Amino acid sequence: xxxxxxxxDDPAIRELFAIYLEMGGFRPLTVAGGKECLDLLGQENPDxxxxxxxxxxxxxxDTLRAVLDARLSRHPPILVLTGxxxxxxxxxxxxxxxxxxxxxxxxxxxxxxxxxxxxxxDHELQEAMTAAYSSGKDRSAVQEYARLLRxxxxxxxxxxxxxxxxWTDTIQVNALKERLTALHTRLGFSDRLLESA
Amino acid sequence: xxxxxxxIVEDELIEAEDIRQTLEKLGYHVSGICRSGESALRTVxxxxxxxxxxxxxxxxTMDGIDTAEQIxxxxxxxxxxxxxxxxxxxxxxxxVTEPYxxxxxxxxxxxxxxxxxxxxxxxxxxxxxxxxxxTIRVLANxxxxxxxxxDADQQVIALNDAMSRRLNDSYPxxxxxxxxxxxxxxxxxSLESQVSSVLKSGIPVRFEEKRNNAWxxxxxxxxxxxxxxxxxxxxxxxxxxxxxxxxNQLKKEGITQIEQNMEQFQILNDxxxxxxxxxxxxxSLDCVHYRERIMDxxxxxxxxxxxxxxxxxxxxKVRRFLLRHYRNRPDDPTDETSxxxxxxxx
Numbered sequence: 001x002x003x004x005x006x007x008x009d010d011p012a013i014r015e016l017f018a019i020y021l022e023m024g025g026f027r028p029l030t031v032a033g034g035k036e037c038l039d040l041l042g043q044e045n046p047d048x049x050x051x052x053x054x055x056x057x058x059x060x061x062d063t064l065r066a067v068l069d070a071r072l073s074r075h076p077p078i079l080v081l082t083g084x085x086x087x088x089x090x091x092x093x094x095x096x097x098x099x100x101x102x103x104x105x106x107x108x109x110x111x112x113x114x115x116x117x118x119x120x121x122d123h124e125l126q127e128a129m130t131a132a133y134s135s136g137k138d139r140s141a142v143q144e145y146a147r148l149l150r151x152x153x154x155x156x157x158x159x160x161x162x163x164x165x166x167w168t169d170t171i172q173v174n175a176l177k178e179r180l181t182a183l184h185t186r187l188g189f190s191d192r193l194l195e196s197a
Numbered sequence: 198x199x200x201x202x203x204x205i206v207e208d209e210l211i212e213a214e215d216i217r218q219t220l221e222k223l224g225y226h227v228s229g230i231c232r233s234g235e236s237a238l239r240t241v242x243x244x245x246x247x248x249x250x251x252x253x254x255x256x257x258t259m260d261g262i263d264t265a266e267q268i269x270x271x272x273x274x275x276x277x278x279x280x281x282x283x284x285x286x287x288x289x290x291x292x293v294t295e296p297y298x299x300x301x302x303x304x305x306x307x308x309x310x311x312x313x314x315x316x317x318x319x320x321x322x323x324x325x326x327x328x329x330x331x332t333i334r335v336l337a338n339x340x341x342x343x344x345x346x347x348d349a350d351q352q353v354i355a356l357n358d359a360m361s362r363r364l365n366d367s368y369p370x371x372x373x374x375x376x377x378x379x380x381x382x383x384x385x386x387s388l389e390s391q392v393s394s395v396l397k398s399g400i401p402v403r404f405e406e407k408r409n410n411a412w413x414x415x416x417x418x419x420x421x422x423x424x425x426x427x428x429x430x431x432x433x434x435x436x437x438x439x440x441x442x443x444x445n446q447l448k449k450e451g452i453t454q455i456e457q458n459m460e461q462f463q464i465l466n467d468x469x470x471x472x473x474x475x476x477x478x479x480x481s482l483d484c485v486h487y488r489e490r491i492m493d494x495x496x497x498x499x500x501x502x503x504x505x506x507x508x509x510x511x512x513x514k515v516r517r518f519l520l521r522h523y524r525n526r527p528d529d530p531t532d533e534t535s536x537x538x539x540x541x542x543x
Contacts, residue, residue, distance in 0.1 A: 012475035019482065054467035083467030083474075085506050087513050105474040105499060109481065167507045 002119060005029045005046035005076070007037045007063060009055045016108060017050065024112035034058030038066055046076050047119050051098075053082035061090075064097060077122035081111075086158070088169045095154040095171070096147030102157075103165070121193075125149060128189050137187055145187060148180040149194075201317055202228040204246035206237040206264065207279070208256040212302075216250060216279075223310050233257030234264030241268060248297075248316060253280040253287055262287065265294040273327075275320040277312055279304065343434040346420065348427050349396055351389065363434065388415070392430050395419050405437070412441040448519075455516055462509050469502050 004026045006017045014030035021028035029044060031037050033055050049067065053060030060080065068075060079100045086101050095101070099118045102111060125146055132142045155173045162168055184194055203225045207213035213230045220227050228246045231237040233256045241249065249268065253261040265276045277298035278291055291299065297316030300309055337344060337357035345356035356364075391402050395417045402417040413434045420429040473495055480491045 010471040010475070013471055016475055016478040020478065054464060083470030084463045085510065087510065089517075104470040105477045105495065107481070108474075108478045165503055165506070167510060169510060 001025065001027045002047040002116075003027045003029060003044065004048050004050065004115060005031065005037065005040065005044070006050045006052075007031050007034065007055075007060075008050075008052035008081070009033055010052070013052070013104075017112075020108040020112045024109075024115070026112070026115065034060075034063030034066060037063055038070060041067065041070055041072060045072070045074065048115055048122075049076050049078045050081050051078055053080060053084060061094060064094060068097060074126070077118055079115075079118060081106075085165065085168045088171055091151075091154065091158065091169065091171050095151040097150065099150055099153060100157050101154050103161075103168075121153075124190075124193055128193060132187055132189070141183060141187060145180065145183040145189070148176055148183065152176050152180055200224060200226060201247035201313075202226045202244075203313070204228050204237070204241060204244065204249045205230045206232075206234070206249060206255065206261065207252045208232045208254060209252075212252075219306055219309065220250075223306070223313075225313070234259030234261070234267070237264055238267055241272070241274065245272070246274060248313060248320075249274055249276045250300075250313075251276050251278050253278055253291070262290045262294060265291070265296065269294045273320070273324065275316045277316055341436065345432050347392055347430045347432055349393075351392065354429060360434075388417075388432065391415075391417055392432070395430050396428055410438075411436060412438045452516070452519055455512070455519070459509065459512055459516065462505065462512070466502055466505055466509070469498070473498060473502075 004021050006014055006021075006028065008014050008017070008030070009032050011032070014032070018028040018030055029040065029046060031040055035058055037049070037051075051060050051063060055063070058066070060082065064078060064080075067078065078098045079102065080094075080098050081102045081104060083104050085103050091101070099122065100114075129142050129146060133139065151171075152173050155171050155176070158168065158170045159173075162170060181194070184191075203220055205213050205216050205220075205227060207216065207230065210232075213232075217227045217230065228244045229240050231240055235257050237249075237251075237255075249265075251261040251265055255261055255264065259267075261278060261280075265278070268274060268276060275297040276294065277300055278296050279300050279302060280287070281302040288299070297319055298312040300312050334357075338359070340357070341359060343357065343360035343363040345360045346354040348354055387404070387406060391404065395402050396419065399419045401419070404415055406413045406415050414437045416431075416433045416435065418431045418433075420431050422429060476491065477495050480488050480495075484491065
């Protein structure tokens with residue numbers, strides 16, 4: 001059973017997601033802030049983190065950076081769930097560190113049902129990266145590939161949801177996609193990784 | 198009758214006495230008579246007459262022209278030469294002392310009178326002009342702005358103390374004679390084209406200039422002289438450093454205020470969306486009967502919050518524009534290059 005960690009300062013949201021996550025066959029863990037999240041990561045090793053942005057005193061971006069900088073045996077994939085639509089700067093800056101950016105309110109059931117696919121994709125990416133490292137591939141190229149893959153995925157997801165909120169910011173993915181494809185060929189990764197990007 | 202005091206320098210005593218009587222008859226007051234230039238200089242220093250009648254031939258080593266020359270350099274007392282013979286050489290020498298008149302002996306009473314009156318009048322006018330110049334200079338130096346008058350050849354015609362200081366030691370003789378304005382550490386690079394533009398169009402120009410942490414507003418105005426006189430340009434440097442600093446502070450604080458407002462905006466939207474999310478989630482769980490109606494209401498509120506978001510996104514664009522406009526100046530240390538779109542590298 002996969003463990004999902006939700007970081008959100010609103011107890012109603014924590015409780016709600018716990019219910020849906022359980023229904024979806026996951027083991028839910030919830031914490032109220034970034035500090036608690038980091039503390040918990042010392043003991044638990046969640047398969048995915050759902051992160052709220054608007055939190056005090058440590059906001060979602062601070063928490064995101066801290067989680068990525070933390071010494072963990074494996075960094076779980078991160079999904080942002082927030083009440084504030086992203087702006088271009090935020091997408092460009094953080095899009096490469098997360099797998100999705102969702103604006104509340106959403107159909108929780110639908111989100112929960114998408115988690116398994118994210119976990120699988122992240123696993124595949126991590127495996128490909130580990131293999132590339134051990135075969136002596138350029139570390140920075142591999143990391144850039146991972147960043148671009150996530151950024152393109154986030155941009156595509158945002159684009160898909162713009163049907164409801166056409167005014168929200170997004171970024172042009174074509175140039176990014178080209179760089180991603182070029183790196184993909186250079187690193188010789190499996191085409192499965194690019195499927196949904 | 199002006200009642201002016203007149204001093205007579207004449208070596209012939211009878212002649213001198215004759216002049217005195219004529220003058221007194223004409224209503225003047227004779228303050229003294231001297232026979233030599235040397236004693237004239239001493240006496241004039243003490244008595245300061247309104248006018249001096251000077252014979253060219255005098256007793257002693259100095260002649261009338263030498264004496265007039267000395268007086269001219271020391272005082273602004275008008276001198277009229279009296280002489281029996283007007284040779285070319287004497288006339289040329291006399292010119293240098295800028296005499297107010299030249300009366301030939303034997304003089305005619307009326308001629309003497311008109312010469313004296315003309316000299317006194319001319320002198321009064323000159324005094325007035327000198328006084329005006331002094332007043333203008335006092336006024337020009339009283340203002341803290343650096344001001345100068347340039348002609349079409351970039352010659353400095355006049356300037357005030359503030360401008361002399363600004364130009365430093367480069368123009369020692371500036372206040373006496375026109376000097377070509379040369380580019381002092383690039384100080385006037387922007388000025389040259391502006392001066393010719395003002396001369397051509399006659400339309401005043403105003404621009405801002407930054408030099409060594411100080412801001413100046415430079416104004417150029419066309420000054421039309423008399424007919425036939427060359428056109429000139431008045432250049433004024435007004436220090437606006439304090440104003441600029443205040444303006445920059447205001448801009449900075451303005452942006453800070455916008456940032457604070459936007460943060461509040463985001464928090465507010467988050468606070469509305471969290472309950473919406475909770476209601477939506479719980480209703481979906483077990484409120485089968487009213488689910489659809491509740492969901493419709495959630496959609497209405499969500500649309501409202503969306504509109505707020507839309508405003509927020511627009512404000513973010515404004516904020517970014519302001520940041521680019523006010524902070525991304527090449528000489529500004531708060532330059533936010535991180536705002537640059539990394540996609541441009543792609």
